Amino acid sequence: MNGSYRPTWGWTKMLEINNLVVAYGGIQALKGINLTVEPGKIVALIGANGAGKSTTLKSIVGLVKPVSGSISYEGKDLLKVPTKDMVRTGITLVPEGRKIFPDLTVLENLKIGAYCRNDTKEIEKDRDWVYELFPILKERNWQLAGTLSGGEQQMLAVGRSLMSRPKLLMMDEPSLGLAPLIVKNIFSIIKEIHSQGVTILLIEQNANVSLKIADKGYVIETGMIKLEGSGQELLVNEEVKKAYLGEAH
Amino acid sequence: MSFDLFMQYLTNGISLGSLYALIAIGYTMVYGILRLINFAHGEIFMMSLYFAFYGIAIFSLPWYMTFLVAVLVTAALGMLVERAAYKPLRHSPRITIMVSAIGASFFLQNLAVVIFGGRPKAFPTVPMFTKVIRIGNISLQALTLYIPVATIILLIGLHFLIQKTKTGLGMRAVSKDHDTARLMGVNVNKTITVTFAIGSILAAFGGIMWGMKFPQIVPTMGLIPGLKCFIAAVVGGIGNISGAVLGGFILGVGEIMLIAFLPGLTGYRDAFAFVLLIVILLVKPTGLLGEKTAEKV
Numbered sequence: 124m125n126g127s128y129r130p131t132w133g134w135t136k137m138l139e140i141n142n143l144v145v146a147y148g149g150i151q152a153l154k155g156i157n158l159t160v161e162p163g164k165i166v167a168l169i170g171a172n173g174a175g176k177s178t179t180l181k182s183i184v185g186l187v188k189p190v191s192g193s194i195s196y197e198g199k200d201l202l203k204v205p206t207k208d209m210v211r212t213g214i215t216l217v218p219e220g221r222k223i224f225p226d227l228t229v230l231e232n233l234k235i236g237a238y239c240r241n242d243t244k245e246i247e248k249d250r251d252w253v254y255e256l257f258p259i260l261k262e263r264n265w266q267l268a269g270t271l272s273g274g275e276q277q278m279l280a281v282g283r284s285l286m287s288r289p290k291l292l293m294m295d296e297p298s299l300g301l302a303p304l305i306v307k308n309i310f311s312i313i314k315e316i317h318s319q320g321v322t323i324l325l326i327e328q329n330a331n332v333s334l335k336i337a338d339k340g341y342v343i344e345t346g347m348i349k350l351e352g353s354g355q356e357l358l359v360n361e362e363v364k365k366a367y368l369g370e371a372h
Numbered sequence: 373m374s375f376d377l378f379m380q381y382l383t384n385g386i387s388l389g390s391l392y393a394l395i396a397i398g399y400t401m402v403y404g405i406l407r408l409i410n411f412a413h414g415e416i417f418m419m420s421l422y423f424a425f426y427g428i429a430i431f432s433l434p435w436y437m438t439f440l441v442a443v444l445v446t447a448a449l450g451m452l453v454e455r456a457a458y459k460p461l462r463h464s465p466r467i468t469i470m471v472s473a474i475g476a477s478f479f480l481q482n483l484a485v486v487i488f489g490g491r492p493k494a495f496p497t498v499p500m501f502t503k504v505i506r507i508g509n510i511s512l513q514a515l516t517l518y519i520p521v522a523t524i525i526l527l528i529g530l531h532f533l534i535q536k537t538k539t540g541l542g543m544r545a546v547s548k549d550h551d552t553a554r555l556m557g558v559n560v561n562k563t564i565t566v567t568f569a570i571g572s573i574l575a576a577f578g579g580i581m582w583g584m585k586f587p588q589i590v591p592t593m594g595l596i597p598g599l600k601c602f603i604a605a606v607v608g609g610i611g612n613i614s615g616a617v618l619g620g621f622i623l624g625v626g627e628i629m630l631i632a633f634l635p636g637l638t639g640y641r642d643a644f645a646f647v648l649l650i651v652i653l654l655v656k657p658t659g660l661l662g663e664k665t666a667e668k669v
Contacts, residue, residue, distance in 0.1 A: 186551055210557040222552040224545050235545050238538070239557030287557065 137162040137291060137322055138183070138201075143192035145178050152178045154346040155192065160291065165313075165323045167337035167354065169330040169367060175346040176326040177219050180295050184209045184216050196291070211239050213290030217297060221280040225269025229260055232268050232279055236286030246286065253282040256312050274305035281309070285316065292316065293324040298332060310336060330367035334358045342367070373632065376509040381632040382625065387516040387585070389624025390523035394578035395601035396608070396616035397530070398450075398571030404547040404611040405567045407466065411473040412453050414598015415480035416572050420446040420579035421495065421589045422488050428496040435498045443576040450572025451565050453480070459561070477598075484591035492590045495583035502584065519581050526577060527617065530570070534613070539566060547611070600645045607652045609662025618660060623648065 138160040145153040153175045160166045170176050181187040183194055185206040194201040196212060204212060215236075223232055233253060237246045254261035257278040263271060268279055277297055284292060297313070298306040310332055317323050317336075327333035334340050337354035342363060350357065357363050395417055402410040423445045427438030457476040461469045501515040534540035545553040546563045554560055582597070583589060604623045608615025627644050630637055652659065 184555060186554075206551070206554040207557055207559050210555065216555055218552060218555065222549060224548050224552070226548060227541075227544060231541060231544075235541055235553075235556050235558070238542065238545075283556075 135161060137197060138324070139193075139195045140179070140183070141193045141195075143179070143182060143194065144190045145175075145182055145187055146190050151190075152346055153182070153189070156343065156346070156348050158341055158348065160322060160324050161339075162290075162322050163320065164338040165317055165325060165336055165354075167325045167327060167330075167333040167340045168343055169327050169333060169340060169357075169363075170343035171328065171367075173345075174343045176343055177295055179343070180216060180293050180324075180326055183293065184214065210287045210289075213288075215284040215287050215289040215292055217280045217284045217292070217294040219295035219299070221273075221276045223268045223271075223276050223279050223283065225267065227268055228265050229263045229268055229271070229279060230265065232283050233260075233286050236283035239287060245288075249286055249288060253285055256285075256315065257282055274301050274309075277301060277305075277309060278312075281312065281316075285321075289321060291322045291324065293326070295326050296328060297325070298327060298329045306332060328367075330363065331358075334363075378632070380510045380512065381628050383510070383512055383516055385625035385628035386621065387519045387624070388628060389621035390520045391578045391582050391585070391620075392597075392601050392604050392624045393617040393620025394523055394526065394574045394581075395597060396604035396620045397613055398575045399602050399605040400608070400610055400613055400616035401567050401571050403605070404613075405543065405564055406458070406469075408458065408469050409473060409602065410453075410458075410568075410571070411470075411598075412457070412476035412480055413571065413575060414594035414601070415477050415484070416446060416450050416453065416594075417575040417579045417582075417597060418484060418589075418591065418594030419449055419480060420572075420576035421583045421593070422484060423576075424580045424583060425493060425495055425589060429493075435500075439580050442580060443573055446576035446579070447569040447572045450568040450575075454565060454568040459564075477594075481591055481594065488591060490591060492588050495587040495589050497584060497587055513585075515581070515584050519585070522577065522581065526574060530574070530613070533570070539563070543567060596642055600642070603645045603649045606659055607648060609659025612659070612661045615659055615661035 136159045140156060140158040142155045142157065143153050144151060144155050156175070156179065158168070158179070168176055168179060178187060182189050183201065185202070185204060189202070196214065199212070224235065227235065233250055237249065240246055259275055260279060260282055263275065268276065271279060281294070281297065294313070297309050301309070306329070313323060313325070314336055325333050325337065334354045334357050340352060340354050340357040341348050342350040342357065350360065350363065352360070395413070398413045398416070399410060402408055402413070420442055423442035424438055427433045427441055428435065433441065453476050457472045458469055461472055501513070501518060503514050504511055505514050505517070534543060542553065542558040542563045543566070545556065545558055546560050550560050600623060601620065604619035605616045606619070607622060608617070608619030623645055626648065627641050630644050631641055
């Protein structure tokens, strides 16, 4: 359906983070993490509140400046790319707390997702695809985004990010504050987006649902990567079970 | 008061209100996008009058050329003020930027004294605008009718720009959330520059028409209209463009009606705006059309 959503096979590593250190006023939020995302994969970064998950994403898109370390994307030094040009490289972030524009209509929110593009016809195609993924957004086309429910706002945030035709879609806690049924819905759509060839980096506190769809998972604790492995490995890992899956022994 | 006389006052009030509205939009747009009161806006208005004055008096350009050049130079000045006084402080506390705005205001005022001289100058009038026309028993300067018409055209243009263009979409996004707008690929700095340019262009249009209505210019003349239009923006709900327009008209019509019905209070015409401000702040602090959450988190 969307032929242009093809994985970039040219690089075995699409995104590579090396020894990333980030500090907020002297306190280290990230203490040298390493993380790689291969093209065409779903990668999940799980961890508790304050472990450094959001900071990792924010440094990738340039909203936070790291103290040291490197981030490269398709062989380019990403630290040299300003935030406003990030979307042009093919990276989009669905920010924590959705951050939709409440005073803009649903349609305008989608339009601003395609702000860096000028191919009107193709933009319309992508908008129709988003409407196909989230029919409720089509119904609410002219409504102000602020009037949507939490789940609908999350759908809009995901839809908006798709409007830039991302190669790498990053999501900061898409399940936060949503009812289980809606979480299930959102995650099935994440899989659908992935099947179109979009690489996904997912950040979640909800380890269970995210590791189930992930090819690879990382567990972050107080600014350090504690564990990494395939989604399946981590799901059955005793430590992960105890700390994140809420299973008693 | 006869009906004719009332209509004459009302037309004058609407005309004055139009000018207030044009200047007030500059305050409200900059506040909307930066949460900053651009105290230098009144001085930008004043400068536009001098630019127009020199265009006609020194370079003897035809009036329409003069006005066009004055508007463009004023836009450049507005962008320059932003670049010099606000952009370097983008990540500073708001109080710092506010002090910088007050500094920019004093700087421009004194710069005007140094360059243009402190003595009042007579703004050159254009006969086409100042001729008196009669409608029934009402006699008015043609300008009094042209001003609201020009204002409406400018407002329609502004509405189109903000609601229908990509630049406008970017402006609306930036006014909500700089970081998320950046993530969408919006060039926030450029958007801020454009906002200052638009605010200054409207102030220049307002200024030039002001100059023809009250044809005397001095470097301190930006102060009171600046304050009044700031009040208009606050009364309407700062950050809201329709609010600024509404506030401008309320202020203009209110001021003229005060003189019309209570001639004894003519000396207090400037006080009207400030009394209105106090009342609004007591009754509805967010302004008539203001957002509920004026504070940016």
